[in-house]
Amino acid sequence: MPTKLSRRDFVKLCAGSAAAISMSGLLAPYLAQAVEAGAPPVIWIQGASCTGCSISLLNTVHPDIKEVLLNTISVRYHPNLSAASGDLAVNEGIFKTARDNPKKYFLVVEGAVPTGADGMYCMVGERNGQHITFLDMVKELGSQAAAILNFGTCSAYGGLPATPPNPTGCKAVGDVVKNVPIVNVPGCPPHPDWMVGTIAHVLLYKDIPELDSFGRPKMFFSHIIHDNCERRQYFDNAIFAKNFGEPGCLLELGCKGPMAFCDSSTRPWNGGVNWCIRAGAPCLACTEPQFPGWPIYERMPEMPIGPAMTATVDQIGGVLGAAAVLGIGGHLAGNVMTGRIGGKNNEKEGDN
Template identity: 55%
Template sequence: MSLLGPQITDALAEMADGKPPVIWLQGASCTGCSVSLLNSVEPPIEKVLLDVISLRYHPNVSAASGHDVVHVLEEVAAKHRDNFFLVVEGGIPLGEKGHYCTIAEKNGKHLTILDAVAKMGEAAKAVIAAGSCASFGGIPAARPNPTSVVGVSHVVKNKPVINIGNCPMHPDHFLGTVVYVLTYGELPELDKYNRPKMFYPMPIHDNCPRRPMFEANQFALQPGQEGCLALLGCKGFIAMSDCPKRKWNGGTNWCIDAGAPCQACSEPEFPDDVSPLYGWMPVKGKLEAFTK
């Protein structure tokens, strides 16, 4: 069950009459963030989509697609200027003037995600970059990045962009951010990467259940062993996220509980600068001394 479930449900119920328009666009992505949101347990995602927000377009949920969508985007941008939310999932390819990623057609020409985000972003009240790819480029921007993918903030300059990191994003992080903005009429406090501090408060290492093993110099040398996972590639020392407390899939599990090292998917460095994924990283001299 979501840690924010009751609070989100009550807040959304109070705001249901307003039903802020929401446009959800997808760029260079795997659709994983949409799947993560649709797996939201509390509040049920159908309540959010049907009773709370006015979801005008989502490429996986909406019936319309292609050229039939363009008029919806233009209508929302015109009628609800500065009063709708734009959610962007996936990175934005800049190469070939954006033609590596098209989402619809208009007057016989392709509408690129680059053009759509640029236009819709400037008309929106705020933009939510849903997931690592939209926030920082993510896997689509990994070297050599042949399509020149960037995060949303490289395209939208004059409106606030809230980055919801992680790969995929956590549904609580998204819903909690939307509720905060709608409840208080302002952005939540953001960190230096424009992520809500309430969901990215400290490094995962600080609250890791295996932290005592790290302090005791007990390190796992193979997957499945007891011990700190630093030598197996854990990047929890630099990853800012509340995963240890919130967990995933309705609070069922998370990477380290499942025996997998943290890959710092919440960070701008993911994936290039935290690779190899199963290669250890030096931490204040402790691991170098241990491995000598």
């Protein structure tokens, strides 16, 4: 077994399609060595969330979750999986780990941070006879961490808890803790490989991976869903489904694949079995900061393309009545110019 994995090879492994089913298994030997060599500890805490991110992690299948937790990643505390509870968990587990490893541990946060009523909407324990709010825990632990790993859209960007009217004043972790490196691994929930891969990077190299403009690891969030969508050919031929269960691109039914950055189309879920589009559902772009503050199963009036451009959905394809299209994802304009989309003689559904 090799004793060292270069960052370049690591990124290639995480981004490669061959890792779609067994990435965690391929990384396990290197991570076990890192843990034995004294890898930085990981503390996992939860706030305003549905615990779906943890459930997603439990779906890690290569190796199984027991191997991941016990021998692969150095998780010192997890609210759902740790045997300890009460004072033993909070003071001897969480805060002692932080005291003993200042600026050397990594804090995983799942869930948004309720800030209303001084954080009283989310209590997570006691210390010296006083309640501990999740707000205070995030501030204290986050300020002393080597970096914060936000797992899930709620901790990364606020997500559902921070969507208006937001009575508890939920915020993203980055709005609460400043001057600490932050990695956002969004998704509702994230793919287990995104979480294990991000933890693997910080354990192996004691540093955070390369990030995009929204703080996401580029090794998982560099491409849009639309580029490799199984229904891409429908889009290219201007065939749009009007009802669920019909063949066709799902753009009319609220699919936001042209603006969703992640690799779900090449890294299916549940052991490589399925993902949203294959299951017949539109992509909801749950990895984007705006999620879920837009129409879910309705097409959007405008589809963002880049920093300075948008295209209205009504401009897309002859089926929707348009002949001129601005373009989506860098390829649509070319399709219009070559007559593949928008012409009156396009092939209709059922034609050969």
